[in-house]
Amino acid sequence: xxxxxxxxxxxxxxxxxxxxxxxxxxxxxxxxxxxxxxxxxxxxxxxxxxxxxxxxxxxxxxxxxxxxxxxxxxxxxxxxxxxxxxxxxxxxxxxxxxxxxxxxxxxxxxxxxxx
Amino acid sequence: xxxxxxxxxxxxxxxxxxxxxxxxxxxxxxxxxxxxxxxxxxxxxxxxxxxxxxxxxxxxxxxxxxxxxxxxxxxxxxxxxxxxxxxxxxxxxxxxxxxxxxxxxxxxxxxxxxx
DNA sequence: ATATTTGTACTAGTACAGATAGTACAATGC
DNA sequence: GCATTGTACTATCTGTACTAGTACAAATAT
Numbered sequence: 237x238x239x240x241x242x243x244x245x246x247x248x249x250x251x252x253x254x255x256x257x258x259x260x261x262x263x264x265x266x267x268x269x270x271x272x273x274x275x276x277x278x279x280x281x282x283x284x285x286x287x288x289x290x291x292x293x294x295x296x297x298x299x300x301x302x303x304x305x306x307x308x309x310x311x312x313x314x315x316x317x318x319x320x321x322x323x324x325x326x327x328x329x330x331x332x333x334x335x336x337x338x339x340x341x342x343x344x345x346x347x348x349x350x351x
Numbered sequence: 352x353x354x355x356x357x358x359x360x361x362x363x364x365x366x367x368x369x370x371x372x373x374x375x376x377x378x379x380x381x382x383x384x385x386x387x388x389x390x391x392x393x394x395x396x397x398x399x400x401x402x403x404x405x406x407x408x409x410x411x412x413x414x415x416x417x418x419x420x421x422x423x424x425x426x427x428x429x430x431x432x433x434x435x436x437x438x439x440x441x442x443x444x445x446x447x448x449x450x451x452x453x454x455x456x457x458x459x460x461x462x463x464x465x466x
Numbered sequence: 467a468t469a470t471t472t473g474t475a476c477t478a479g480t481a482c483a484g485a486t487a488g489t490a491c492a493a494t495g496c
Numbered sequence: 497g498c499a500t501t502g503t504a505c506t507a508t509c510t511g512t513a514c515t516a517g518t519a520c521a522a523a524t525a526t
Contacts, residue, residue, distance in 0.1 A: 245360075247512080247513060247514085248513075248514075249513080249514090261455055262454060262455070273471075273472065273473085274472085274473070274474095275471085275472085275473095283514080283515085284514060284515045284516070285515095286514075286515075286516090287513080287514060287515085289473085289474085290513090290514095292473095303473070303474095304472090304473080305472070305473045305474070305521085305522070305523085306471080306472045306473060306474095306521080306522040306523045306524085307472065307473085307522095307523075307524095308471090308472065308473085309472095309473085319455055322455065323452060323455060323457065326448050326451060326452055327452075327462070327465055327466070329448055330445050330448050330449070330462070330466060331466060333441050333444055333445050334445070334466060336441060337438060337441055337442075339377060340376055340377070340434055340437065340438060342438065344466070347442070347445070348463055348466075350442055351442070351445060351446060351449060351459070351463075362483080362484060362485085363484075363485075364484080364485090388500075388501065388502080389501085389502070389503095390500085390501085390502095391500095398485080398486085399485060399486045399487075400486095401485075401486075401487090402484080402485060402486085404502085404503085405484090405485095407502090418502070418503095419501090419502080420492085420493065420494090420501070420502050420503070421492075421493040421494045421495090421500080421501045421502060421503095422493090422494070422495095422501065422502080423500090423501065423502080424501090424502080
């Protein structure tokens with residue numbers, strides 16, 4: 237399901253956050269769908285439950301999922317925000333990089349040509 | 352000269368590497384120009400000399416600077432490669448991000464419009 | 467009723483990278 | 497001779513990520 241890169245500098249829990257949000261954006265995970273329990277997910281990934289817990293906490297803070305005690309963890313109802321946020325962030329990143337390239341003397345038109 | 356972000360997740364030594372290469376690319380640092388000595392630079396930035404040393408090692412490994420024992424540290428003769436590399440890397444990053452957005456159902460044309 | 471599963475909430479410990487602190491050495495240039 | 501350069505160590509501190517383990521309450525299934 238999710239593959240982890242232990243060499244990466246981004247922490248495991250953050251990789252989980254990113255992947256889950258990616259799946260939500262892509263429609264692989266649908267609204268109100270139940271996610272694996274902390275323990276089960278940890279087992280599958282071969283990591284410690286606390287790490288999954290931390291990822292779920294961050295995802296809940298962002299409003300991507302909803303945690304219901306003794307019931308389980310679920311993808312949020314209104315998912316639209318997740319992919320909207322992702323899109324916005326990505327566009328902003330691209331803009332920053334274009335700005336960097338412009339400083340190096342390359343025009344936006346030249347950049348677009350190369351894409 | 353260089354401003355460090357201690358909140359950032361990217362290590363100090365790497366921030367130094369990035370900034371120096373940026374300055375070289377921008378022409379602020381010119382070929383064969385002498386860089387501050389390890390000790391002096393460390394003093395200026397208020398950090399430990401070993402951290403500057405590590406940055407200089409990485410920069411030398413990349414061929415951006417040349418370290419001459421008991422003489423000092425200098426920007427490399429052929430600087431062209433530095434900004435060429437930076438440009439290539441940045442373009443590649445942008446391509447990756449466009450690919451991500453396309454997966455979310457946005458066409459390249461739409462993306463370019465928003466830039 | 468009992469057992470299982472859920473999330474929650476701790477504490478303690480390990481491992482690693484980044485950064486600091488300090489010392490010492492050899493070569494160069496004044 | 498003296499200051500400055502890079503080099504090369506070792507030891508230590510610190511924060512973060514992650515692991516390990518335990519315990520609890522609420523819901524659910526049998």
